[in-house]
Amino acid sequence: MEPPKIWRERRERYLGIGNKCLDCNEKSFPRTDYCLKCSSKNIEEYKLSKTGKILQFTQVTQPAQEHIFYSPFIIGLIELDDGIQVTGQIVDYNYDDVKEGMKVRMTFRILSIDNEEGLIKYGYKFVPY
Amino acid sequence: MSKLGIVSYGSYVPQYRINVEEIAKVWGEDPNEIKSQLQVNSKSVPGPDEDVTTMAVEAARNAMSRWKGNPKDIGALYVGSESRAYAVKPTATIVAAAIDAEGALQAADLEFACKAATAGMQMCFGLVKSKMISYGLSIGSDSSQGRPRDPLEYTAGAGSVAFLVGSENVVAELEGTYSVTTDTPDFWRREGAVYPSHGVRFTGEPAYFQHTVNASKGLMEELGTKPQDYKYVTFHQPNTKFPLRVARMLGFSKEQVEPSLVCRDIGNTYSASSLLGLSQLLNKAQLGDKIFMTSYGSGAGSDSFSFEVTDEIERVQAYQFNVDYYVNRKEIIDYGIYARFKGVLR
Numbered sequence A: 001m002e003p004p005k006i007w008r009e010r011r012e013r014y015l016g017i018g019n020k021c022l023d024c025n026e027k028s029f030p031r032t033d034y035c036l037k038c039s040s041k042n043i044e045e046y047k048l049s050k051t052g053k054i055l056q057f058t059q060v061t062q063p064a065q066e067h068i069f070y071s072p073f074i075i076g077l078i079e080l081d082d083g084i085q086v087t088g089q090i091v092d093y094n095y096d097d098v099k100e101g102m103k104v105r106m107t108f109r110i111l112s113i114d115n116e117e118g119l120i121k122y123g124y125k126f127v128p129y
Numbered sequence B: 001m002s003k004l005g006i007v008s009y010g011s012y013v014p015q016y017r018i019n020v021e022e023i024a025k026v027w028g029e030d031p032n033e034i035k036s037q038l039q040v041n042s043k044s045v046p047g048p049d050e051d052v053t054t055m056a057v058e059a060a061r062n063a064m065s066r067w068k069g070n071p072k073d074i075g076a077l078y079v080g081s082e083s084r085a086y087a088v089k090p091t092a093t094i095v096a097a098a099i100d101a102e103g104a105l106q107a108a109d110l111e112f113a114c115k116a117a118t119a120g121m122q123m124c125f126g127l128v129k130s131k132m133i134s135y136g137l138s139i140g141s142d143s144s145q146g147r148p149r150d151p152l153e154y155t156a157g158a159g160s161v162a163f164l165v166g167s168e169n170v171v172a173e174l175e176g177t178y179s180v181t182t183d184t185p186d187f188w189r190r191e192g193a194v195y196p197s198h199g200v201r202f203t204g205e206p207a208y209f210q211h212t213v214n215a216s217k218g219l220m221e222e223l224g225t226k227p228q229d230y231k232y233v234t235f236h237q238p239n240t241k242f243p244l245r246v247a248r249m250l251g252f253s254k255e256q257v258e259p260s261l262v263c264r265d266i267g268n269t270y271s272a273s274s275l276l277g278l279s280q281l282l283n284k285a286q287l288g289d290k291i292f293m294t295s296y297g298s299g300a301g302s303d304s305f306s307f308e309v310t311d312e313i314e315r316v317q318a319y320q321f322n323v324d325y326y327v328n329r330k331e332i333i334d335y336g337i338y339a340r341f342k343g344v345l346r
Ligand SMILES: [Zn+2]
Pocket: A021, A022, A023, A024, A025, A026, A035, A036, A037, A038, A039, A040
């Protein structure tokens, strides 16, 4: 993981910050340089809702090498209270107990660790409540 | 008239627990003897994707949500810990970003074993009182390692707590604070060592009890108060027995200290320990109640505080994600999963 990339994307990963178009009101996440709907560059930061519900989910048992320590884990498609859909891990819950429609809130977790001496990448995951 | 005191607080405890029986089984020890010695039934264990930073962020966010103020108004942020994720790279920087308080901000990580966060609170009180900042956030977060088979393995838990200090919307006014510090080698960890070492029998009398008693007496003498003036009291909780005993030594009743004892279920949360106790008391307190707290940090020192609860307290007590929420949210794990989560298996 490159420090510049970790640094540049921290507000998205930590705070769920995307953007909102000041011309057409379209909200998007992750951040882009222009509006995905009307291509306007007249955009501002937008903070995602911190709570939502599970639309779909699945268990990952064969993850990429950087996530192997955390497997098996659950990944879900979440509809946030503001209507925006994001994907993220669902933690602190057994796969058998997770249900569609369950309420979740954002939590702050380790996403991956480079190696013994590398950077720790933190970001949001979701926890049912 | 503006007061100086606690404006908000937040806590976090990871959901995994390992029972004393499960650890005792691995080492062939008698769980009932250990449980009666320590009065601890289980301890909290962080999940594989949790560390001191993530727990500090959760506690800080709960303090922010309970407060409902603007994080940009925070002028100082300190994280006290003895088990930080980075040896060099302040936890406080990551917490600041994660609560959207980056920018004009004083920040540092502090270390004074289990009392680093109360030391941070004292710094925040000083900065607010001198009007150098409007609000200061002091966090204690630890995920401590107990060497396998060491007595500490039964109690070394994990948790975090965050206290917001200021002079507006104060829920508990600071009446005074008093500290003692001596060079007492009861517990230490050298740079690069994975597990801490301790002086076994040396940890009780000259360390925990002497410092806790001296700081508590020092503050009550200075304020002209006595144990009976306080509704509640709390202390550092390395186990449940020590705070009960030191309360008795000082003349506090069991009823004054008991509501703050979270160690039975979650173990010793190190720098979060006494402040999780204080959070429990604030959740129960009423207008006019006086609360006394003394932390203890190995090495060694104690910080005592005297607070009086204000009429703002009800505003913050309804917050859903409080200490009880996290203490009651639990999943019991066995020693194998515990070893994996703690990174013993690689
Ligand atoms: Zn647009």
